[in-house]
Amino acid sequence: MTSLTDRYVAATLRAVPAPRRDEIASELRASIEDMVEGRSTDGRDTVTAEREVLTELGDPAQLAARYTDRRLQLIGPTYYLVWERLLKLLLSFVPATVGIIVGLLEATDGENAGGAVGEGVATALTVAVQITFWVTLVFAVLERTNTSLNLPSWTVDQLPEGPVDRQITLTDTAAAIGFLALFIVYLPIQHVRSFVPADGDDNLPILDPALWGFWLPFLIAVLVASVALEIAKYRAGRWTWRLVAVNAVLNLAFAVPVIWLMSTDRLLNPDVVARFEWLGEGDNLTTVATVVVVSTILIVLWDIADSVVKAVRARH
Known part of the structure; x- marks a missing residue:
């Protein structure tokens, strides 16, 4: 040679x-x-x-x-599907959830109220990049080191009984429940830890404490019912007219009180309004109320219309 x-x-x-x-x-x-x-x-x-x-x-x-039986790839076939499913699940709600939290915290800071949306979006993008990097790194290491996760092997018993064409996936359901759970937890937490400073070490609740007499417990109950609706939707696998009706009722049950309370200056804590001078300047408070009301109406109308369209598609 x-x-x-x-x-x-x-x-x-x-x-x-x-x-x-x-x-x-x-x-x-x-x-x-x-x-x-x-x-x-x-x-x-x-x-x-x-x-x-x-x-x-x-x-x-x-x-x-x-x-040497060495894989020349970042994520090999052994754990590819697990990596893909986990990454999609985490990206479906974690970045948006963190972004919303950061945006809300920034919005309570009078010095940076205008940049709250931008800060929330930037944080959500950063979190998405971090999740993608670290999850991929972990699975790449697992693949390269041939580490066994002892995952259950696939069997024919896992096959569905017949062809399944789901409108509502597990990822969608997990994301929706995650947002609802965050909202449910935030309502009582903001009463004691809102990050809006008061005199001393206390915090000012963002929502009017007087609402605990009825409206806040009512809204929390509506949110809990919405979690149950998400579970029912997932079990059904698609939108039905009954689910559309329940969804519309829950949307209106939440939106109507919020719109009425915001329009009558009963939603926000008066002490919070007084704490931030920019809210009391000119028509700023009215503008904030208008944005909240219009946004709430658009979200409700979109969600109801979307459920109707999907229910029509499911019948065909």
């Missing part, structure tokens, strides 16, 4: 563990010699046959990976 084969073998052995180099070198040289000899019997000269054989064997690094 010429130096061309020697160079190919040496390049291959660079990516092979030292204890296996002699074994692989002997096996590889023998394979190349046999392949070259087989082509030479067809009338080709040795130099041309050797070049063709080495070209067919391909990149030495890839060949070394095959010899």
Whole structure:
């Protein structure tokens, strides 16, 4: 063999563990010699046959990976589906949830109220990048180290009874329940820890404490009922007219009190309004109320219309 084969073998052995180099070198040289000899019997000269054989064997690094059973990929087939499903689930609600929290905190700061939306969006994007990076890194390490997660093997018992065409996926349901749970938890928490400073170490509740007499418990009950609706939707797998009706009732049960309370200046805590001077300047408070009311109406109308369209599609 010429130096061309020697160079190919040496390049291959660079990516092979030292204890296996002699074994692989002997096996590889023998394979190349046999392949070259087989082509030479067809009338080709040795130099041309050797070049063709080495070209067919391909990149030495890839060949070394095959010899050592090493995957040349970031996320291999072993955990690809688990990685994909987990990443989609986390990205479906975690960045948006964190972004909303940061935006709300920024909105309570009079010095940066105008940048609350931008700060929330930037934080959500940062969280999405971080989640993607760290989840991918963890699974890449698991793949490269051949670490077993002892996941249950797939069996035919997991096959659905018949063709399933779900409108409502687990990811959608998890995201919706995550937002609702966040909202449910936030309503009582903001009463004691709103991050709106008062005198001393106290915090000012963002919502009027007088609403605890009826409206806040009522709104929390509506949100809990909405969680139950999300579970019912997932179990049904698609929108039905009954679910559309329940969804519309719950939307209106939440939106109408919020719109009425905001329009009559009963939703926000008067002490919070007094705490931030910009709310009392000109028509700023009226503008905030208008934005909240219009946004609430648009969200409700969109959600109801979306459920109706999906219910119509489900029937066809």
